[in-house]
Amino acid sequence: MSAVVVGxxxxxxxxxxxxxxxxxxxxxxxxxxxxxxxxxxxPDTAFVLGSFGFPAPELLGPLAGKKVILVDHSDRGQAPExxxxxxxxxxxxxxxxxxxxxxxxxxxxxxxVGCSCxxxxxxxxxxxxEIPRNIAGLMLCAILSDTLIFxxxxxxxxxxxxxxxxxRLAGVADYEALGMEMFVVKSAVTGVPARELxxxxxxxxxxxGQKVGVSQLEVVDxxxxxxxxxxxxxxxxxxxxxxxxxxxxxxTDIMKEGSELLVLSDDANLxxxxxxxxxxxxxxxxxxxxxxxxxxxxxxxxxxxVPKLEAVFK
Amino acid sequence: MSAVVVGxxxxxxxxxxxxxxxxxxxxxxxxxxxxxxxxxxxPDTAFVLGSFGFPAPELLGPLAGKKVILVDHSDRGQAPExxxxxxxxxxxxxxxxxxxxxxxxxxxxxxxVGCSCxxxxxxxxxxxxEIPRNIAGLMLCAILSDTLIFxxxxxxxxxxxxxxxxxRLAGVADYEALGMEMFVVKSAVTGVPARELxxxxxxxxxxxGQKVGVSQLEVVDxxxxxxxxxxxxxxxxxxxxxxxxxxxxxxTDIMKEGSELLVLSDDANLxxxxxxxxxxxxxxxxxxxxxxxxxxxxxxxxxxxVPKLEAVFK
Numbered sequence: 043m044s045a046v047v048v049g050x051x052x053x054x055x056x057x058x059x060x061x062x063x064x065x066x067x068x069x070x071x072x073x074x075x076x077x078x079x080x081x082x083x084x085p086d087t088a089f090v091l092g093s094f095g096f097p098a099p100e101l102l103g104p105l106a107g108k109k110v111i112l113v114d115h116s117d118r119g120q121a122p123e124x125x126x127x128x129x130x131x132x133x134x135x136x137x138x139x140x141x142x143x144x145x146x147x148x149x150x151x152x153x154x155v156g157c158s159c160x161x162x163x164x165x166x167x168x169x170x171x172e173i174p175r176n177i178a179g180l181m182l183c184a185i186l187s188d189t190l191i192f193x194x195x196x197x198x199x200x201x202x203x204x205x206x207x208x209x210r211l212a213g214v215a216d217y218e219a220l221g222m223e224m225f226v227v228k229s230a231v232t233g234v235p236a237r238e239l240x241x242x243x244x245x246x247x248x249x250x251g252q253k254v255g256v257s258q259l260e261v262v263d264x265x266x267x268x269x270x271x272x273x274x275x276x277x278x279x280x281x282x283x284x285x286x287x288x289x290x291x292x293x294t295d296i297m298k299e300g301s302e303l304l305v306l307s308d309d310a311n312l313x314x315x316x317x318x319x320x321x322x323x324x325x326x327x328x329x330x331x332x333x334x335x336x337x338x339x340x341x342x343x344x345x346x347x348v349p350k351l352e353a354v355f356k
Numbered sequence: 357m358s359a360v361v362v363g364x365x366x367x368x369x370x371x372x373x374x375x376x377x378x379x380x381x382x383x384x385x386x387x388x389x390x391x392x393x394x395x396x397x398x399p400d401t402a403f404v405l406g407s408f409g410f411p412a413p414e415l416l417g418p419l420a421g422k423k424v425i426l427v428d429h430s431d432r433g434q435a436p437e438x439x440x441x442x443x444x445x446x447x448x449x450x451x452x453x454x455x456x457x458x459x460x461x462x463x464x465x466x467x468x469v470g471c472s473c474x475x476x477x478x479x480x481x482x483x484x485x486e487i488p489r490n491i492a493g494l495m496l497c498a499i500l501s502d503t504l505i506f507x508x509x510x511x512x513x514x515x516x517x518x519x520x521x522x523x524r525l526a527g528v529a530d531y532e533a534l535g536m537e538m539f540v541v542k543s544a545v546t547g548v549p550a551r552e553l554x555x556x557x558x559x560x561x562x563x564x565g566q567k568v569g570v571s572q573l574e575v576v577d578x579x580x581x582x583x584x585x586x587x588x589x590x591x592x593x594x595x596x597x598x599x600x601x602x603x604x605x606x607x608t609d610i611m612k613e614g615s616e617l618l619v620l621s622d623d624a625n626l627x628x629x630x631x632x633x634x635x636x637x638x639x640x641x642x643x644x645x646x647x648x649x650x651x652x653x654x655x656x657x658x659x660x661x662v663p664k665l666e667a668v669f670k
Contacts, residue, residue: 117457130453133453133464135464136461137461138457138458138459138460138461138462139444139447139456139457139458139462139464140457141455141457142453143431143452143453143454143455144452144453145452145662145663145666145667146452146468146659146663147450147451147452147466147467147468147469147510147658148452148453148466148468149466149467149468150447150449150453150464150465150466151464151465152461152462152463152464153461153463154460154461154462154463155461164482168478168482196461344461345460348459349459349460352459353459
């Protein structure tokens with residue numbers, strides 16, 4: 043029976059591609075493995091899979107009695123609900139260390155880099171396993187996606203180096219152009235239900251006993267969101283009413299290199315506590331009361347938002 | 357300010373040596389680091405340090421405001437009490453995944469192998485960093501110690517391969533002989549207070565809310581323990597009275613490849629539940645009522661005992 047390789051809930055390109063790459067690597071290392079996903083494939087990920095001729099991984103079924111490998115997360119909130127009924131063989135990740143525990147030793151490959159695929163690229167190299175041309179292409183796109191084409195503060199030299207080598211393996215000459223093409227697909231939000239947009243790249247955290255949701259939409263031009271902002275506000279109100287203390291949405295403009303912040307919270311001063319005086323600046327929102335505040339340089343949920351949020355909730 | 361590198365409480369050779377090796381590796385990777393220990397250096401570790409001309413690491417002080425790297429554990433019970441006041445940069449380990457979490461990404465190098473030094477050897481190789489001759493000697497001894505000279509069921513091909521390469525780097529021709537010499541030192545228990553013996557290689561676990569302690573003494577001949585068994589029983593009684601549900605002591609004979617099990621527990625049938633009918637066999641203990649039951653092949657707390665204990669407590 044193959045081991046199951048799966049990324050986090052609300053999958054993104056890195057989570058889907060890391061599952062595909064890790065399953066390839068593990069299979070070649072003697073652990074037959076198959077990639078799965080925990081939810082709907084987002085449009086930009088579908089574009090990436092299509093570009094390199096890959097089918098979408100199947101939706102994950104029950105884990106009971108199976109061997110499992112997790113990619114791109116190490117916390118229970120992001121993992122399959124029935125994880126405890128499986129045997130966890132290992133984890134590939136690039137996030138903070140989560141609350142998953144095991145009763146037997148496992149492998150854990152994690153680095154503080156911009157993308158899980160950068161970590162997996164390193165493990166391919168460590169074991170001297172060749173990366174197939176089309177998997178290299180997928181991994182390249184995952185790095186471009188997670189690092190916002192190297193504009194995110196989470197980007198490291200390892201990510202740039204891995205992307206360069208993967209582009210060579212995949213035969214991609216202009217990978218910045220490929221990245222822009224992918225983000226243009228990601229930016230096409232018209233006609234998509236607001237709730238789906240809100241939960242597309244969404245994570246719930248438990249902070250000091252409170253449920254705190256942080257969502258992020260990354261677009262090539264924030265003006266593309268003008269038509270959906272009011273509906274996103276409404277979707278946030280509904281999501282908050284489902285038992286959350288706080289719900290934050292980052293509307294990230296990857297060209298302007300900053301994010302507009304929308305917040306609903308039981309704590310009316312939360313944004314100011316997290317981002318300081320900048321988050322109370324109303325000049326930006328004066329023209330449109332649905333607009334939030336503009337936070338220059340805030341690009342990364344993981345680096346720019348979650349640690350500060352956790353510090354405030356502590 | 358240097359980063360602090362430290363192993364688990366009640367340090368053993370792997371924990372001390374891994375801290376030394378990881379501090380060397382991290383320093384050479386651009387993170388100035390210094391090894392520390394969380395407790396008294398055991399005699400066999402002192403022998404190993406002396407053999408390769410190394411001073412014992414200093415005892416760990418307060419961590420507040422420091423950067424820290426953990427080796428040989430990933431659970432809070434084994435970590436410094438004030439870990440949360442430090443910034444955790446990363447972990448090198450070979451145990452089950454523990455309950456330590458972080459708020460920022462970290463590196464995590466773990467493999468299901470017999471010794472943390474086998475993992476660290478791999479990371480030296482990954483980054484192409486040369487292992488100094490004397491650190492190679494220490495790491496070789498750590499592998500011999502943790503794998504009971506390759507007799508423990510936790511031993512993997514990676515451990516054997518790493519030991520061979522480290523022996524070459526250290527200029528050690530007969531490393532089995534070196535291992536035996538180390539275990540003879542470890543077996544010298546006469547005159548050591550029983551409580552010190554009990555806590556020398558001791559770990560407390562929280563299982564289903566209960567405090568469960570498992571201790572192990574590894575000797576080259578179990579007869580060497582005949583004179584201290586009654587005192588060990590007494591020390592176990594005292595340790596149990598300090599709020600533990602269960603206390604187990606494995607007296608492991610590395611030549612006979614098995615362990616004598618001594619148990620004190622609120623659950624009178626615990627040993628049978630964990631080890632089956634074998635654990636109720638009284639023939640072995642008929643001559644000496646201080647003796648426990650002999651469990652052939654049981655060599656490893658991590659592999660042969662803790663997972664079974666956890667399954668019973670679940």
